[in-house]
Amino acid sequence: MNDYDVIIIGAGIIGLSSAYYLKRNNRDLNILVIDKNPTYAQGNTSRAAAGFRDLFSSDPNFKLAHSSIEFYKHVQNELKYNLDMKFVGYLYLLEEKTLKMYERIFENLSKKTRVEIIDSDRIREIHPDLNFNPDEISSGIIGIDKIEHGFLGYNCGIFEPDLLSSFYYEKSKELGVKFMFNTDVESLILEPVNRIDYPGEPFVWQEKRVGSIKIKNGNIRADYFVIATDVWSSLLLYPIGIDSYAVPKKRQIFQITGESVKKILFSSGGISEDKIIPFTVLPKGVYMRPSIKENSLRVSVSDDIGRNIMLEDDPQPEMNFYAYNIRPVLLAYYPVLENSKIFSSWAGQYSISTRDDQPYIFKTMNLIYAGVTSGSGVMKGDAIGRMVESLFSGRENAKLFDGSSIGSDTFGFINRNVPYEEFVL
Ligand SMILES: Cc1cc2nc3c(=O)[nH]c(=O)nc-3n(C[C@H](O)[C@H](O)[C@H](O)COP(=O)(O)OP(=O)(O)OC[C@H]3O[C@@H](n4cnc5c(N)ncnc54)[C@H](O)[C@@H]3O)c2cc1C
Known part of the structure; x- marks a missing residue:
């Protein structure tokens, strides 16, 4: 028996938006978000300059930003949740x-x-x-x-990442997502999908999955894991042989x-x-x-x-x-x-991402990684959360708020299909 259906590591904008869409579209899921900080959005999300723009040269990158901006506009204007969003250009x-x-x-x-x-x-x-x-x-x-x-x-301007993060945090909590703060995830623990109970598992020839995470007081098990740990992702992914692509x-x-x-x-x-x-x-x-x-x-x-x-x-x-x-x-x-x-x-x-200045979002085994936001993750946070949910649900395309859709594996490393982004600040 696992403790949770999904554990999300990282309560920045990417982890929060992922938690919200995973729970909103799959109400039965038992989801836990863990962060080493005392509360949510204390990592790079709260250190942003707090601008948003849909001026990106790469089409997939444009979609992420444009659709997220449309959603944030909806949150402020229709849902009446103040994000201090001003279209100053x-x-x-x-x-x-x-x-x-x-x-x-x-x-x-x-x-x-x-x-x-x-x-x-x-x-x-x-x-x-x-x-x-x-x-x-x-x-x-x-x-x-x-x-x-x-x-x-x-279609660009300024907003408050803290207020935006509060929106996803409060909505996720209302839906029943659980949060655990002040908790450093020390490692991801690999295990074989089919155990033979022989010391040293998993072996090269065994199909693998992440079985649990190690924290100070023990291990927590889950069926799925989402890594939304931004610049710290390599610390968790390298030890199990996965590249974070994050510089x-x-x-x-x-x-x-x-x-x-x-x-x-x-x-x-x-x-x-x-x-x-x-x-x-x-x-x-x-x-x-x-x-x-x-x-x-x-x-x-x-x-x-x-x-x-x-x-x-x-x-x-x-x-x-x-x-x-x-x-x-x-x-x-x-x-x-x-x-x-x-x-x-x-x-x-x-x-x-020194390769193309765009995010990496992919699924491998029972683990989804969403990061490498290349300096524009807050303004793209909504679309990235939707893509995480789409990968989790096994859909080929993620539907974005502005009605556009994007291949769920667009920002993966195998079928990566993104040109170099010329507009990075
Ligand atoms: C100076 C600066 C200016 C920026 N300006 C803008 C801007 O104007 N507009 C914009 O859209 N973007 C901007 N960005 C980029 C933006 O801040 C990031 O793209 C975005 O915050 C990334 O969100 P995140 O959720 O991936 O990361 P984070 O907000 O960093 O969240 C990651 C979380 O993971 C947690 N974590 C990591 N490892 C572990 C672990 N092992 N165990 C438990 N918890 C862990 C951390 O504590 C952290 O809370 C700026 C960034 C900087 C630094």
């Missing part, structure tokens, strides 16, 4: 050469969602204090061309505030009802996410070459990273931010 500020490079992708996106290429007059309406010709200030040291165009996505990289957020920040947070050119500026991405990848409650901007940049690949349990922000890598670019474009001050900062880790 995403604005990529571009040099001429970058626009040319991505023209084909922009055209493809314009067939699927609302996007617009805007000129410098329109950019000026949104960002009146923007310096279009930053090399005048940086004296050519940073080597950035002037901004000539903008690529504006409308951990530190990512940092610096919240800046001050009179100049307050001044630029709202602008008559903003596309949202309350005229908040869009989530804005500068050339060189430095981005600014408006945060109204705190009168602040969350700024960050993803460093690739030069940033070591290393799993860290509690990564810390580096002030020098802000001072020497982010601030010079930010000030070159936004000289008015000269006197802004950091009032908080944090760091987390992206679980990256």
Whole structure:
């Protein structure tokens, strides 16, 4: 007799959304979600910059984000569950050469969602204090061309991952999903499907399954296991010979505030009802996410070459990273931010797929793995939870909230059918 039908390890957005869809579609299942933290969404989910966008070059990736955004909109508008979701838009500020490079992708996106290429007059309406010709200030040291165009996505914006996680947590609990916190899963224990009760099982020639998980106080058995442990997945999967495909990289957020920040947070050119500026991405990848409650901007940049690949349990922000890598670019474009001050900062880790920057979602034996969300897992969380449920139920396709469907094994490693994602922040 097993203790549970399904054990989900990890109570971040992926584990929570998986729990909700597994239980919602299979009411009889006895499901347990386990996390090492004292409560849900304390891993990378709570460290996100908290932006969402459906601007992805890969079609499967677009589906994950677009359908999830539609669902989150439904949660906020129809189910009246506040996610603090605001459609402020995403604005990529571009040099001429970058626009040319991505023209084909922009055209493809314009067939699927609302996007617009805007000129410098329109950019000026949104960002009146923007310096279009930053090399005048940086004296050519940073080597950035002037901004000539903008690529504006409308079905994009900002939300609160904590509120979204609470939605899935509360709904799952209402349906009867059980949660166990402060519990570190030490290992997955393999066993043969058909026991012969001989020491050393399972042998190479035996069909295998995960029989139980090991925690401090003993083992817990289940029929199925879902691994939603993000950057920590290798710790559980490698010992039983399964690749997690997850490359951990530190990512940092610096919240800046001050009179100049307050001044630029709202602008008559903003596309949202309350005229908040869009989530804005500068050339060189430095981005600014408006945060109204705190009168602040969350700024960050993803460093690739030069940033070591290393799993860290509690990564810390580096002030020098802000001072020497982010601030010079930010000030070159936004000289008015000269006197802004950091009032908080944090760091987390992206679980990256170096192959194509897209998730891995697959089933092997009685184990489902959903991870490698490559820096955009919150905005895709709903679709990924539905795909986990679809794999569990053995369906070929997962039906997504916007009516689209996607092959359940699209993000697997055998029939993986995804092109390289060009839009990663
Ligand atoms: C700085 C930063 C900015 C980001 N910005 C955005 C953004 O703007 N928009 C967006 O959509 N995404 C963003 N992301 C990415 C997003 O945060 C992740 O894709 C997403 O949170 C992944 O969700 P998850 O559930 O897989 O992982 P997590 O939230 O990390 O959850 C995994 C859970 O597993 C638990 N766990 C791990 N191992 C064990 C074990 N052995 N036993 C028990 N529990 C275990 C952990 O405690 C954790 O709670 C950002 C990430 C970072 C770091």
